Amino acid sequence: MNIQMIGTGSAFAKKYDNNNALIEVPGFKLLVDCGITLPKALHETNRSFDELDAVLISHIHGDHVGGLEEYAFQMMFLYGKKPVLYIASSLVEPLWEQTLRGGLTQGPLQSIDDFFEVRRLEEGVEHELHPGLTVRLLQTEHIVGKNSYSFIFNQHFFYSADMKFSQALLEQLVENGVNTIFHDCQLIAPGVVHACLDELLTLPEPLQEKVWLMHYGDTMENYIGHTGKMRFVQQREIYTV
Numbered sequence: 326m327n328i329q330m331i332g333t334g335s336a337f338a339k340k341y342d343n344n345n346a347l348i349e350v351p352g353f354k355l356l357v358d359c360g361i362t363l364p365k366a367l368h369e370t371n372r373s374f375d376e377l378d379a380v381l382i383s384h385i386h387g388d389h390v391g392g393l394e395e396y397a398f399q400m401m402f403l404y405g406k407k408p409v410l411y412i413a414s415s416l417v418e419p420l421w422e423q424t425l426r427g428g429l430t431q432g433p434l435q436s437i438d439d440f441f442e443v444r445r446l447e448e449g450v451e452h453e454l455h456p457g458l459t460v461r462l463l464q465t466e467h468i469v470g471k472n473s474y475s476f477i478f479n480q481h482f483f484y485s486a487d488m489k490f491s492q493a494l495l496e497q498l499v500e501n502g503v504n505t506i507f508h509d510c511q512l513i514a515p516g517v518v519h520a521c522l523d524e525l526l527t528l529p530e531p532l533q534e535k536v537w538l539m540h541y542g543d544t545m546e547n548y549i550g551h552t553g554k555m556r557f558v559q560q561r562e563i564y565t566v
């Protein structure tokens with residue numbers, strides 16, 4: 326499985342695009358989150374919405390869903406298709422009612438199903454998205470009252486939604502077979518709604534070796550060499566995990 330971060334930036338980053346990823350297995354390309362900067366960033370990566378097979382959403386913040394309106398409209402008006410949207414069941418209603426409805430509705434097109442082929446996912450269930458690609462949703466702590474789901478792909482690759490620090494969770498994941506962790510990282514403490522670098526640096530070194538940092542601010546380069554055994558994911562680079 327290959328992963329390319331179309332962006333690695335935090336919500337306010339300007340040097341880096343929104344923390345959205347493209348996961349690829351033979352015959353299938355999955356976009357993970359679709360933030361405000363995604364349409365332009367995808368274009369700059371010489372890719373188009375039409376080549377994606379589906380999008381998977383972690384939670385409802387602009388840097389993760391703000392590009393979905395353009396995705397839906399481009400697919401409808403440029404390609405005559407309805408994109409496949411994988412999303413936790415609990416997020417379907419808030420995504421439509423609180424984020425997309427205002428921009429997308431027109432004439433007879435009044436429901437999320439008019440724009441997306443919605444595939445509802447349940448937490449804790451192993452879902453096969455395509456032969457060679459499974460995902461399990463894990464609800465992780467981010468903002469009180471807003472559901473947020475991290476992902477375990479192919480039972481060994483953990484991709485954090487925006488989440489608070491939890492050493493216990495990371496240790497449990499590794500015990501259960503996870504060998505690579507892409508984790509959001511706020512460079513400056515306190516993390517509040519994200520794990521911050523100081524917290525992640527308290528992880529034991531063998532665990533740090535499995536951790537790659539993403540969702541970082543514009544000053545990331547100042548921290549190179551100061552992340553213990555953890556490494557920064559580089560925007561647009563392709564990793565095999």
Ligand SMILES: Nc1ccn([C@@H]2O[C@H](COP(=O)(O)O)[C@@H](O)[C@H]2O)c(=O)n1
Nearest residue numbers: 335336337386387388389468487517518
């Ligand atoms: N100093 C800050 C700045 C922002 N927040 C919260 O972050 C959320 C948006 O960013 P994401 O990376 O989570 O998409 C939003 O809920 C802000 O309230 C914060 O807590 N502190």
Ligand SMILES: [Zn+2]
Nearest residue numbers: 336386388487
């Ligand atoms: Zn975010």
Ligand SMILES: [Zn+2]
Nearest residue numbers: 384386467487
């Ligand atoms: Zn968030």
